[in-house]
Amino acid sequence: MTPNPELPDWSLSQILMEKRMNLAVATDKRVELKKHVNAIHCSNNLTLVQRKLFNALLFNAYPELPYKLKFQISAKDLCKLIGYNSNDYGKLKRALLGLITTAIEWNVIDCDTGKEKNWKASSILSAAQLAEGVCTYEYSHIMKELLFQPEIYGRIDVKTMSKFKSSYGLALYENCIRYQRLSQTPWFPLDVFRKLMGVLGGKYTSFKDFKKRVLNIAVNEVNNLSQIQVLPEIERQNQKVTKIRFKLNKKHLASSEKISNLINAELEETLTNTFSLSPLLIRDLLTEYDIAFIREKVNIIINSSSFQEGKIRGLSGYLIDSLRKDYKASKSSQMLISEARMKRKLEEEAEKEREERRRNRYEKYVKDKINKYLTLLTDAEKDALVMDFEVELKSNKSNKVFYSWYKKNGFEHVGVKACFHNFVKEHKKQHMGGILSFEEFISLVDEYT
Incomplete structure (x- = not known):
């Protein structure tokens, strides 16, 4: 079955693409391209502009790559993505032509061993057109299959690429x-x-x-x-x-990520920005002191009148001294800390409820998407889908319980129905025009509602 452009969620994909493009070309936020490692670990003699163009065109096409034939992007946005500051599109045309005529070798190396693997060759684009300020381009079927396998990819920072x-x-x-x-x-x-x-x-x-x-x-x-x-x-x-x-x-990001596995973002930000502690020093403190103890001393200092009046010099040294000597809060400070703790608890509960509402909303979106797809199937297509589902249940040992429920109750069992929906989601995603990830869906919901 081909994707139906009349489905309500088609507009969500368009909004998402526009949002990604706006983020990439007009903000300082980090925007990443999921580029399949086959495309990364390939042998070619692409020029710098061609290599940047390859990434930019894939970034633009990626959300709809499996089911769309032609892709478009304004020449202006394309130039911004590759860091090309000129209205002379001659260089852009030559680079596009190069992507059509240049042969590349795919899967040159094994990602784990670094040794040469199986060999394939292809051109990057099958066709391209630049007219009225818009670039239209196409990938061959085999190229789309090679590029779109999101389970294996390298993350390429689009803004970094342009530099x-x-x-x-x-x-x-x-x-x-x-x-x-x-x-x-x-x-x-x-x-x-x-x-x-x-x-x-x-x-x-x-x-x-x-x-x-x-x-x-x-x-x-x-x-x-x-x-x-x-x-x-x-x-x-x-x-x-x-x-x-x-x-x-x-660089600093790596240290932050490791620390984030140990403490929450709020405390990490306070230690880094307010107390000017380096990632290395933070990790040293975490090995020596309990997190709750560190948070207690941080709150004592931040809620003290000396801190609020800017009288403390050398905050990092003062914090370390408070940990070693176990500074205690005055009664007034204890009250402030108690209030801050209560406020933080309420905020955490509110965030937890918000996250639960988001999850429920996303689950409804996926369920509606699947049900819409199922209603458009012919009886023969439905029978074939059910047969595929039965084969999956039989062949997968982890589905043994679901299979027994299915034989006994059919689709009346809530567990079987959920398992079937998950099967459709995983195996028929492309036929539904794609399903947004939780993060993509929520980013749209948060911005447009």
Whole structure:
């Protein structure tokens, strides 16, 4: 069954795309592109503009990639996404033509081992048009399948992408960002890494030249422009460089994320911004003191008259001293702390209720979407869907209980019905015109209601 553009939720997809574009081109908020690792770990000789264009066009098309044939974006927005500040679209046309005519190799490396895997080749775009300030473009069917598999992707910061000045820097960023949570990339055989960087043929054959003209430039750009720091390591055999990998460190973001696993955002922000504690010092304090004890001393200081009148100098040292000497609050401070604690409790309860309402609303959206899809099916299509569902229940051991309920009660059992809806959601998502994620749905609900 093909997607029905008359469905009410089609407009939600359009609103979401416009919102993503506005975020990407007109704000300082971080906006990320989910780029399938097949597309990241590919061999090609794309220019910097072509590589940026590849990412920008995919960013624009991604929400509707599985079921839409043609995609459009204004040339103005496209230029902003790739950091091109000119009204001369000649360069843009040449780059688009390059995406149609340039062959790329897919899946050059295995994401876990860094070794070469199976080989495929294709052009990036099947067609493109630039007319009346609008860029219209298409992907081939096989390209869309390769690009849209959201279970495996690397996150590319769209604004960071637009800042790169060399294709080598952007290529290294793309190939490292995938591993940012693992602290290092796998070992890449040098010949494979050369392909990933777009250095083909007999260019820079000696490692000395390659390091000077490619590697150093790329590393400096990534370290200066992105949220990660990369440090290359090389492996030699008989004095010859054979492999390369990169140690990865996030900048301040990495420390914040690790701390956020231990304390809530409010306390983290207070320790960082109000008391000027570094992420490293915060972690040291967390290993030495209980979180509740740290929060108690923070509240004592913040609610003290000395703090509110700006009389405390060296807040970080004062906080550390209060922890070591176990400062106690005065009676007036204790009252303020009690009031602050009650206020925080009420706010947390209100947020919990708000989150529950959001969840209920999203569940209704998904349920309505599925029911709408089911009502549009013919009897034959419904029978085929039920048969597929039965096969899934039989073949999956974890569904054994659901299968027994199904044989006994059919779809009258609430558990079976929920399982069937989940099956439809997972296997027929594209036929429904796509289903927004919880985060995407809530971002729209919060903004437009």
